Amino acid sequence: MPHVGIDLEQFVADPYASGIQRVLQQVAAHWPVHEVSAEFVIPFGQEYLLVSPEQASGLIELAFIDSAPDTLRDAVAHRVSELAETSLRVRLGTVISMFSSWLLPEVSYLPSVIERLQLFSRSMPTAMIGYDALPMTDPANYRFRPGTAGQVSSYFRHLATVDAVTCISEYSRQTLINRLRRDRGLRTTVAHPGGDHVHIRERSETSADSHPITFVRLGTLEARKMPREILEAFQATREEGVEARLVFVGSESASDHAINSALEAAVHHDNAIQWIQGASDGEVEGLIAGADVFLALGTEGFGIPVLESIRARVPVLFAGIQPAAELMEGRGAAQIPDLTHESLVETFRHYSDWSVVHQLTREVDPKAVPRWADFALQVAHDSVG
16 A cells, blocks of 8 residues: 655644645545555654644644644644654654655745655655645735745745646646646646535524624735725725625735735724634634625635535625635625626625525535545545556
């Protein structure tokens, strides 16, 4: 049976909850151990810990329980120390000799991670998971610390040259081929992340709803996800007298502080606008389930929250590059005409009507979302060629 080594250093070094970490956690939770054996590898002093997919899943899950950076790092470090008491600890030479292939499942600019990938590529097939935005496609989304350009370049060079890449969407695959110039002869597949980590919720439709429609938008406030455009269109609708609520869930923009300032000011002046940061996994699920319409606008490599919303029977409005929403169009997701200010204003105006939202909600099919087991199986097969 093939034996895959999966690098877990990036998460341990910088744990946080995002779509990438969701993919990582679910790959671990659903790894097809009866078809492809695997162990997650964590540097530990001069040695390496080898932990099972189940143990790795439990470790990564900490990020979705406690998203406060300091306490999360402490929790992860403590769990790694516990794992070190019971896990096999080996030297680098043993790691190289025991695996038949190597997988880097996260985006990582850590020199140690990149050097290990390069070292292992000399003796075994190597694989990666391809995510969304690249510096050459979304430069506004990236702010690199001085002196790190070489590490960043090395990561993307490997993404273009490793033996296999499992892309989270066709958009991601085309970006690798067209912008990173990845050789079309190399194995570059597409597998959609799942949404079945969220339990299907039941929603009752009432004929006379007493509260305004609540729109929710989930994700970091990076420019490519259009938070400011969403905010300005909603504000224009409110000025017309439309009764509705808008909830932003996610961390601030790391690359455009003007976005953060604009949202802070809007929250201060209108109690119909809310911004929630640092929510736990359970809190995010509750916020989505408590909304009436989910917004997926701008550019996403895939868009796992779209699937989470549909599992909660909350319909999705989308526009731009939204692979998950496109996949679910007509089964919970509806496309709006475009992303102009006028179109966004009309969207808020039109979907602030309960009769319209009820009609959209009836189309939601939570059982149609992709499954994590299928995604993990494709990653496993790609990793071994």
